[in-house]
Amino acid sequence: MKAFVYQGKGLKVLEDRPKPELQEPGDAIVKMVKTTICGTDLHILKGDVETCEPGRILGHEGVGIIDSVGAGVTAFHPGDRVLISCVSACGKCEYCRRGMYSHCTTGGWILGNEIDGTQAEYVRTPHADTSLYPIPEGADEEAYVMLSDILPTGYECGVCNGKVAPGSTVAIVGSGPIGLSALLTAQFYSPAQIIMVDIDDARLEVAKQFGATTIVNNSDGKAAETIMKLTQQRGVDTAMEAVGIPLTFELCQDIIAPGGTIANIGVHGKKVDLHLERLWSQNISITTRLVDTVSTPMLLSSVQSKKVDPVQLVTHRFKLDQIIEAYEVFENAAKTKAIKVIIEVA
Numbered sequence: 001m002k003a004f005v006y007q008g009k010g011l012k013v014l015e016d017r018p019k020p021e022l023q024e025p026g027d028a029i030v031k032m033v034k035t036t037i038c039g040t041d042l043h044i045l046k047g048d049v050e051t052c053e054p055g056r057i058l059g060h061e062g063v064g065i066i067d068s069v070g071a072g073v074t075a076f077h078p079g080d081r082v083l084i085s086c087v088s089a090c091g092k093c094e095y096c097r098r099g100m101y102s103h104c105t106t107g108g109w110i111l112g113n114e115i116d117g118t119q120a121e122y123v124r125t126p127h128a129d130t131s132l133y134p135i136p137e138g139a140d141e142e143a144y145v146m147l148s149d150i151l152p153t154g155y156e157c158g159v160c161n162g163k164v165a166p167g168s169t170v171a172i173v174g175s176g177p178i179g180l181s182a183l184l185t186a187q188f189y190s191p192a193q194i195i196m197v198d199i200d201d202a203r204l205e206v207a208k209q210f211g212a213t214t215i216v217n218n219s220d221g222k223a224a225e226t227i228m229k230l231t232q233q234r235g236v237d238t239a240m241e242a243v244g245i246p247l248t249f250e251l252c253q254d255i256i257a258p259g260g261t262i263a264n265i266g267v268h269g270k271k272v273d274l275h276l277e278r279l280w281s282q283n284i285s286i287t288t289r290l291v292d293t294v295s296t297p298m299l300l301s302s303v304q305s306k307k308v309d310p311v312q313l314v315t316h317r318f319k320l321d322q323i324i325e326a327y328e329v330f331e332n333a334a335k336t337k338a339i340k341v342i343i344e345v346a
């Protein structure tokens with residue numbers, strides 16, 4: 001089968017690989033239909049993710065059709081259409097029982113990281129009963145691909161942890177796929193104001209179409225000033241960090257209102273200063289989280305009933321043969337205006 005393989009720093013290769021086989025009774029082999037590329041895949045290609053070794057098939061998102069299941073799988077059968085969660089969960093370990101699937105002792109984010117992933121014609125998915133979700137026949141598969149990772153990540157790490165509430169003021173720093181997913185799902189709670197911050201006008205324009213009440217371009221480094229003015233010097237109740245660099249996390253600290261919550265979503269590779277000399281008396285909370293995908297069943301219902309339409313995030317479509325080109329388009333998002341690229345496998 002064809003597969004996209006990380007072969008070391010900066011080395012992207014489309015290779016021929018043997019079709020994966022069942023290894024554990026809880027495994028399923030899924031024939032991929034559609035997958036996508038994540039910002040995390042770009043981190044891997046830069047050599048930032050130590051757990052992912054050269055030779056790994058990348059990808060942790062997608063929808064497909066069950067090809068075969070192990071003897072222990074009871075919830076799925078060959079031919080079933082499924083959503084693959086970016087997080088594999090056994091459902092039995094201490095962390096899974098507490099709803100922290102991302103810390104599952106035999107799962108978590110392993111697909112396209114510690115084991116081969118979804119950017120291929122077939123993938124082996126461990127703990128299939130508790131890591132796959134059925135999707136209805138005839139459903140818009142592209143919308144569901146957004147449910148593997150980015151929608152639950154924006155919702156759980158940003159909206160839930162950030163305690164977005166009716167009438168509240170929200171700032172989302174970063175208008176990429178994750179920031180936009182947080183923007184879409186924050187609207188479940190009808191906040192009074194959602195301010196989107198980025199340095200790319202095209203992405204901010206998209207944010208406006210997706211329901212941002214105000215957009216702020218921080219190319220001049222004055223976003224904090226602008227946001228304080230917009231909120232009568234009060235600041236925002238929720239500040240979500242959806243980039244993963246020191247500058248954007250510091251911005252969240254500059255705009256948080258007394259009693260507010262800074263919800264970190266970004267993947268940070270560098271240390272960031274925490275300004276306790278200012279914040280110690282401000283009754284604020286800071287949250288961190290790896291997506292647990294516990295909200296996936298709720299998000300599936302919301303997509304099915306069209307309460308949220310994540311297909312708006314899809315800007316480009318490619319075949320698996322063209323995946324190298326798809327990576328180039330996704331990497332150069334400022335120029336290509338890419339948000340999410342769909343890879344059609346079958």
Ligand SMILES: [Zn+2]
Pocket residue numbers: 038039040041060086149150
């Ligand atoms: Zn991802």
Ligand SMILES: [Zn+2]
Pocket residue numbers: 089090091092093094095096103104105106107
């Ligand atoms: Zn577990």
